[in-house]
Structure formats: structure tokens, C-alpha cells
Amino acid sequence: MSRPHAYRYKFVCFMCNYGTYLPVEIRAHIFGHTGEKPYKCLLCSYASTRNFHLIAHMCVHSGEKPFKCSYCSFACARQSNLLVHIKGKHQ
Numbered sequence: 719m720s721r722p723h724a725y726r727y728k729f730v731c732f733m734c735n736y737g738t739y740l741p742v743e744i745r746a747h748i749f750g751h752t753g754e755k756p757y758k759c760l761l762c763s764y765a766s767t768r769n770f771h772l773i774a775h776m777c778v779h780s781g782e783k784p785f786k787c788s789y790c791s792f793a794c795a796r797q798s799n800l801l802v803h804i805k806g807k808h809q
């Protein structure tokens with residue numbers, strides 16, 4: 719209890735008392751202060767402070783196709799693609 723964070727953790731936040739052994743964690747934590755989201759999705763506007771959040775998000779694009787056409791069986795991962803499909807096929 720008497721030892722300051724700097725001795726217990728390898729990386730300590732300069733803006734608060736947060737400390738961690740992981741460089742990734744301290745980076746993500748400081749981005750939380752600055753509002754920066756360096757991990758950006760290449761397929762949509764999603765952005766996150768943490769790499770594993772982005773990896774989890776990418777499942778949306780890789781596997782599932784949540785945007786389904788209401789006129790036929792077409793499905794896709796991006797809303798813009800669905801709009802292109804509906805415009806091209808059903809209008």
C-alpha cells in the first residue's frame with residue numbers, strides 16, 4: 719500500500735493513477751483520456767481504443783451478413799452494399 723504505482727507497475731498513466739505491466743494496455747488507457755481511437759476498421763467507420771475490440775468487430779465483416787435484402791435471398795455485411803443491390807436489382 720505504501721509503495722507508489724511507479725514501483726508496482728511498469729507503465730503508469732501520467733494523467734491518473736492507472737498502472738499496468740502491459741504496454742498495449744497503457745496505450746489504450748491513455749487513448750481513453752485523449753479520445754483517440756487508433757484501431758480503425760477498414761470496412762466501415764468503426765474505431766476502437768483496443769486492438770482486441772477491433773478484432774472482435776471484424777467478425778461482423780468476415781462471417782455474418784446482417785444486412786438482408788427484403789426482396790430476395792441476397793445478404794451482405796455492409797449496408798452500402800445492400801443499398802447498391804436493391805438499387806441495381808429491385809428498382
Ligand SMILES: [Zn+2]
Nearest residue numbers: 731733734736
Ligand atoms: Zn489515466
Ligand SMILES: [Zn+2]
Nearest residue numbers: 759761762764
Ligand atoms: Zn467494420
Ligand SMILES: [Zn+2]
Nearest residue numbers: 787789790792
Ligand atoms: Zn435482392
